[in-house]
Amino acid sequence: MEKAVDAAELRKEYTLFGLHRKDLSPDPFEQFKRWFEESVQTAGDREPNAMILATAGGGGAPSARVVLLKGFTGRGVTFFTNYESRKAQQLAENPQAALNFHWPWLERQIAIEGLVEKVGREESKAYFDKRPIGSRFGAMVSKQSSVIESRKILEERLSALKEEYPSDNPPLPDYWGGYLLIPQRFEFWQGRENRLHDRFLYTRTPTGNWHIDRLAP
Numbered sequence: 606m607e608k609a610v611d612a613a614e615l616r617k618e619y620t621l622f623g624l625h626r627k628d629l630s631p632d633p634f635e636q637f638k639r640w641f642e643e644s645v646q647t648a649g650d651r652e653p654n655a656m657i658l659a660t661a662g663g664g665g666a667p668s669a670r671v672v673l674l675k676g677f678t679g680r681g682v683t684f685f686t687n688y689e690s691r692k693a694q695q696l697a698e699n700p701q702a703a704l705n706f707h708w709p710w711l712e713r714q715i716a717i718e719g720l721v722e723k724v725g726r727e728e729s730k731a732y733f734d735k736r737p738i739g740s741r742f743g744a745m746v747s748k749q750s751s752v753i754e755s756r757k758i759l760e761e762r763l764s765a766l767k768e769e770y771p772s773d774n775p776p777l778p779d780y781w782g783g784y785l786l787i788p789q790r791f792e793f794w795q796g797r798e799n800r801l802h803d804r805f806l807y808t809r810t811p812t813g814n815w816h817i818d819r820l821a822p
Contacts, residue, residue, distance in 0.1 A: 624795035660696055660701075672686065682788070685782065686784070700721045715793055724784065746763050792820070793807075
């Protein structure tokens, strides 16, 4: 019998970079842009736009999953999903969320917290129409987060849709679209030796400006 993995023994030293206040942009959106572009350039076959999305319903119990960043502007972060999914139900009850990007190849993380709102239907349609046809059919087939008896149900729905839309131009479903997370906090984390990491927190002030603090690791 193979020896069980001892998680307590798993360890990696972070030695690639440091992060100093003088190197930070005063605008967290610009700082995010710099780091995100670097992660894209160095990711290889990894997904630099993968992010953990944490939500909590009205009862306060949290849940988290990985989703994909599909837009970033000076207003916020955009992702798309089924509006009948568990995460969407929680956001309807409590329109606040947290995101975390982890780029281990750069020994970096970015945590973002803020308010969430749905994007307009035109924006959702514009993105939906750009998706590969298989992904569009997938969004239409799946009643996300609902219980199903077998995979066969999905395959049968997919076959029916392909017959219904042979032109490969299915419409945007009413139950699918985007969300915009409007940040109130950004934290930029750079791994350092001996777990003395560099952490900088941006918080939005009442006047709409950003205040920067260094946090203990």
